[in-house]
Amino acid sequence: MVYVTEDTFAAAAVNPFTKKTEKIRRFTLSNEEQMSVQIITLGATISSIKVPDAQGQVEDVTLGFDDLAGYQSDKNPYFGATIGRVCNRIANGKFVLDGKPIEVSRNRGEFQLHGGFVGFDKAHWEVVKVLSNGVSMKHTNPDGHEGYPGEVTATATFTLTEDNCLHVSMDAVTTKPTPVNLTNHSYFNLAGHKAGKAGLDEHTVEINAYGITETDSNSIPTGNITLVDGSKFDLRVASKLGNRLRQLEPAIGYDDNFCVKFTPPESISKIAKVVHPPSGRWMEVASNQPGVQLYTGNFLPNKEVGETPVSGKQGAEYTKQGAFCLETQKFPDSVNHENFPSTILRPGEKYHHEVIYKFGKLSSR
Numbered sequence: 606m607v608y609v610t611e612d613t614f615a616a617a618a619v620n621p622f623t624k625k626t627e628k629i630r631r632f633t634l635s636n637e638e639q640m641s642v643q644i645i646t647l648g649a650t651i652s653s654i655k656v657p658d659a660q661g662q663v664e665d666v667t668l669g670f671d672d673l674a675g676y677q678s679d680k681n682p683y684f685g686a687t688i689g690r691v692c693n694r695i696a697n698g699k700f701v702l703d704g705k706p707i708e709v710s711r712n713r714g715e716f717q718l719h720g721g722f723v724g725f726d727k728a729h730w731e732v733v734k735v736l737s738n739g740v741s742m743k744h745t746n747p748d749g750h751e752g753y754p755g756e757v758t759a760t761a762t763f764t765l766t767e768d769n770c771l772h773v774s775m776d777a778v779t780t781k782p783t784p785v786n787l788t789n790h791s792y793f794n795l796a797g798h799k800a801g802k803a804g805l806d807e808h809t810v811e812i813n814a815y816g817i818t819e820t821d822s823n824s825i826p827t828g829n830i831t832l833v834d835g836s837k838f839d840l841r842v843a844s845k846l847g848n849r850l851r852q853l854e855p856a857i858g859y860d861d862n863f864c865v866k867f868t869p870p871e872s873i874s875k876i877a878k879v880v881h882p883p884s885g886r887w888m889e890v891a892s893n894q895p896g897v898q899l900y901t902g903n904f905l906p907n908k909e910v911g912e913t914p915v916s917g918k919q920g921a922e923y924t925k926q927g928a929f930c931l932e933t934q935k936f937p938d939s940v941n942h943e944n945f946p947s948t949i950l951r952p953g954e955k956y957h958h959e960v961i962y963k964f965g966k967l968s969s970r
Contacts, residue, residue: 607636607738607765614645614652615673620729622747627729629673630958632740634765637799640946640964641930642763642771647676649687649742651791653918655963656769659885664708664797666886666964667814668928671918678812680915683790686726687761687775688719690746690753691948692788693862693898693937696825702754702782702949709752721751725759725787739764739772748780755781757950769964777956784948785956786935792902792928794880795881795888798918801927805901806847806876808929812840812877812899814863818936818945824860828942840864840899843880850901850926858901858926862937863894873959892933892960895946900930934959 614631631652634640639661643653652669669684670676676684691709698711710721719726723965730742739760748756760775766772775787795805816839819829833839837852838861850858865876873893880887890897906912907925939945950956 607634607767609634609737610738611735614647614716618647618673618677618729621723621727622729628632630728630732631727632735634739634763636769637766638767638769640765640769642765644740644763645676646730646732646742646824648728648874648927649678649730649744650726651685651763651789653861653882654771654791654964657966658662659966659968662884664800664884665918666793666795667799668792668923669918671910675917683719683726683746683916685789686731686789687787687788688932689725689759689785689787690720690757690930691717691784692719692787692934693786694718694823694825696938696941698752702784702940706892707752707754714823716823717751719790720901722723723751724791730761731758732802735763736764745956753783755779757783757784757785759787761812771962771964773937773960773962775951775958778954779950780947780952783938785950786948787956787958788898788932788934790932790961792930793879793888794813795879795886796884798928799921801922801924804846805926805928806850806880807883808846809843809880809881809882809889810840810846810849810877810899810929812842812863812865812897814840814865814897816864818862818864818896820861826862826936826938826942830864833863838905840955843860843878846901846929858903859899860901860951862896862898862901862934865897873961876933879929879931880967882967886966889963890931890933890960892958894935894960896934896960898932898934900929900932900935902928902930903925933958
């Protein structure tokens, strides 16, 4: 049995699109296996995922904030949010669509990141329907917003199953040809959201990928796909994350798009598994997308050099490499690389993205 309850996360917040003051709603999905998930309408954001360990100890395994101010702060690195209209990077904020040059906003120096200055993560999503096991939300993104052509209507649906699977379905339609590439940006630490780098290092990670999209110093794809065979990116066999992070030079961590096996749009394949052996918690990720960004929180503040940690839930200090993301997606900067899977959505078509996060616990430790 799955239960859905609603409360108010924030009584008053200004919608950056309508400029109206609105309530931010929060939905809690829970089952009888001690798993619960919370989603807020600000950014269609997963604000909490609580799961038990092998001994039955329940911990929140996602990073986030206790209040609205945290999510609205410029220190929020997209914790748990639905990212769009285009996730990841667009080089120089430019591309050509049907022979026409398009310029979008550049919110990170010379490139755009995660949809621009006011992306889908900052929108107040409208609740479309409260389901028996979840909730569906909608955001209508105006024509011309952040430079993108066409009005895009996006829907994000979150459902929980009795066997500890969180299903996230992201759909979109458009009035004009435009790129669409959505993702969920949850930060995970299966040792618990407070566990930091010491906890992250204990994880093992496995990704079913044949290659990565090669990038320059700004993480902008060059257009080449590098095979993972025998490299530091070869995670086809479960590897201890702490050991792999120590191999990277300089010690910047992973922030790379892994190319997984292409599947038909209606097919969902397992692409990754992460295990935290000390607690026994594990998470599998399945998706219908051809890429997944492994990010190890490299741009969170580095306390060792005097940077101030992000103040998170329950007074937690979030610091560099204290969590990981597995962001399912089409390839970054696809609009500028014809050899990458196309992100162009046209009128009459439907964008459909499914990702499943399945949680479990080892039978013995």
